[in-house]
Amino acid sequence: MDVGIVSYGSYVPRYRITPAEIGRIWGIDGTAMGKGLFINMKSVPSPDEDVITIATEAARNMMSRCSVDPQEIGAIYVGSESHPYAVKPSGTIVAEAICATPNLTVADLEFACKAGTAGIQICMGLVGSKMIEYGVAIGADTSQGAPGDALEYSASAGGAAYLIGSKDIIAKINRTLSYTTDTPDFWRREGSPYPKHGGRFTGEPAYFKHIGSAARMMLSEMNTEPSDYNYAVFHQPNGKFPMRMAKELGFSDEQVNDGLLTPHIGNTYSGAVPLGLAAVLDVSKPGDRIFAVAYGSGAGSDAFDITVTDNMKKYKRSAAPTVAERLKDTIHLDYGRYAKFKGKIVMG
């Protein structure tokens, strides 16, 4: 039985701030910082937005593009590292907001930046084993960066939702696999408002080792070459890492460009690969093959080999805004307003 993507939806908040504006406050050359990270601006959630509202918006966009009855959804998984509650699921609110309750299972997931793709894998298992008809996997974050920390230049907000099933799939997931080790490159302790990271340790032994290993395993198992794929999406904590990873693996800039959103919206953490994949699906056509590898600190990578099906021709892609449309209509913030939006100003 083929299992794959029946529908998808994306959401990126409308507000933006530039690295230059952040650097202006902290006495750092923000423009140079932005160039170094290959981030031109990052998305900022409105004060009334959080992972639940972002996940809901993405899920509603997903449902508006298909004719699946929400009552047929058997599972919803919301992957994030910024769930609004420590105890109380985000997924129940999303489920209620898309009229999918009550006959379904719901859980919130966390695996740093790859909890959304972990949700896709879980839904694939449930659909493939015929335990459920449809499953929803969402990756969304309103990620945190301490004031003045390097993360503040990249940590942003956004998310994407995927309806996984076996009927009328617009993209078949040919294979998924993961590569996981215990590598403490980035973490946030319970109750801490901001994460900590291992600086350069987040690179070679973490991001590059895990994505590279998962990607090479996938190419080996599928007996494919990078040139067999039309598009490649890699986790994108900044704009440089995925470009370097792609080059090391043998993918060209052209294969990566459509799914590389970090220069425009920053690092959306759990939303990063789901959003990058959504941007690729926004422009793909039947027969296109997509290579996607997510990365979550801690650490692990989920790789996907995907083929767009003929159903994409009749799919109602225009029923919801594309990622590219979300990038056009923006409102820029100065640091003062940004600090207020992000709750960085503590009132006595």
Add this chain to the structure above:
Amino acid sequence: MSVARHWRETPGRYNLIGVKCGNCGKVFFPKRTLCPECRRSSMGKMNAYKLKAEGTVFTYSIIHDAPAENNSIKPYAVAMILTDDDVLITGQLVDVELEKVEIGMPVRAVLRKMSEDGETGVINYGYKFAPKN
């Protein structure tokens, strides 16, 4: 507002679910148990009705003197929205530059945080309206 009271109203707050009088066909939001036109003849006939999530700004006001819980978002716009099924709803306008708000502006309902019961209390979600893309 108590947790239970908000919970009872989530169908309306999350999904704009009101009622339609099974007697005269008029739609009401928020829901009510009797149709003010049909009165007794509407008893047991007020059926759940999901409003269209899109509409236009019927009229609006810019709030400068806000309740304390909205201090971080002021000034902001509150509007009466005429939904595409001709029902007037009041809600906050979000993701819009205030000088660009105008009567007739197309909007869509979005789920947003409405209030928080302090730092440890429940977060209440509900509909607001954003410009239609």
